[in-house]
Amino acid sequence: MSWPLAVLQNTLMGIKPVARLARGLHSTGLSGDAGLARQVLRFYSRFVPIEGQDILEIGPGQTLEVLEHAMAAGAKSCSAVDIEAYVSPDQAKRKQIAYRIYDGMILPFEAGCFDVVCSYTAFEHLRYPAVTLRECFRILRPGGRLVALIDLCDHSHYGRAEPDPLRVFDCLRYSERLWNLMRWNRSSYVNRLRKSEWLTLFNEVRFLLRNEESQVNEEIGRALPALSYLHKYSHDDAVTAVLTVCLEKPGK
Incomplete structure (x- = not known):
């Protein structure tokens, strides 16, 4: 285009x-795909416990099934927040999920009210990523964790x-x-932050990095000498396509 x-x-x-x-x-989101929703919950469960936890998912889109499965797995409470009302309040209520809309900046929750904040391919769409990360830090309890898969x-x-x-x-x-x-x-907006920029933001917000995994695009790596627009980036930033992190709020 x-x-x-x-x-x-x-x-x-x-x-x-x-x-x-x-x-x-x-x-x-996952377009309501129950199978994918179970996979995403298993992904979150690699990094954080589910049972007995107060959990917030950021940017679920039309798919509340991940949190629905979390409730079935023993979560104490599940909440979702998004910038658009992709599901109705009645749909969320039937699934026992507190569903809120926010302005893309200030999360509408009190400080220290969640054990887990999670997000799957939504952080790359944040218009104000530094603000949202500070808000995640604010609403987590000490020792609480943020798990995010970020598609770069x-x-x-x-x-x-x-x-x-x-x-x-x-x-x-x-x-x-x-x-x-x-x-x-547009929904196809991405903030274009590279891996190193995300890691810098996490550090500035004072999160502890507990886990970090990167997926590299091998084809971009092979073609990198001919892709001049990527030469301003470090090799790691130029080829990393997916970043997964588990962050912890210190203090527990």
């Missing part, structure tokens, strides 16, 4: 009636009929100003 067309589409998505229509047609790729790449494996980081080709003009109002 050419950048002028992307800018036009982004502008249209800033118009509320257009945004509401698009939201009704948009699939996000260009999400518009996934919508292509025939994805080009060498275009997975196309979002990095543009200046910050042009990228925001192209994507800020």
Whole structure:
């Protein structure tokens, strides 16, 4: 897609009636896939206990099944927060999940009220990642943990009929100003933070890094000498496609 067309589409998505229509047609999260939801809960369980915990999931989209499975596994309470109402209050209530909408910055919860905060492929969409991380730190109890899987790729790449494996980081080709003009109002927006930048933010917020796993895009690695737009990054930042972290709030 050419950048002028992307800018036009982004502008249209800033118009509320257009945004509401698009939201009704948009699939996000795990799209209610129960099998994937169980996999994600198993992923969270690698890093944190579920039974007896007060758990918050950030950015579940249309999929509350992960938290529904967590309740069945003995979680004390489960809450979800998102920037759009992808599910109805009645749907959340039936699943015994407290569902809240927030402004992408301040999480609507009291300090120290969760044992676990988790997120699966949502942190890359944060418009204000430093603010959200500080908020996660605030609402966790001492010793509480944040688990996140962060997809560092260009999400518009996934919508292509025939994805080009060498275009997975196309979002990095543009200046910050042009990228925001192209994507800020759209679900395909990603904040483009690289692995080292995320790790720096975690440290600045004073989280303890308990686990860190990285998945590298081997094809990008092989083609890296020809991808000049990636040369400003360290090799690690240029080839890392997925970052998984378990962070702990100190003090327990």
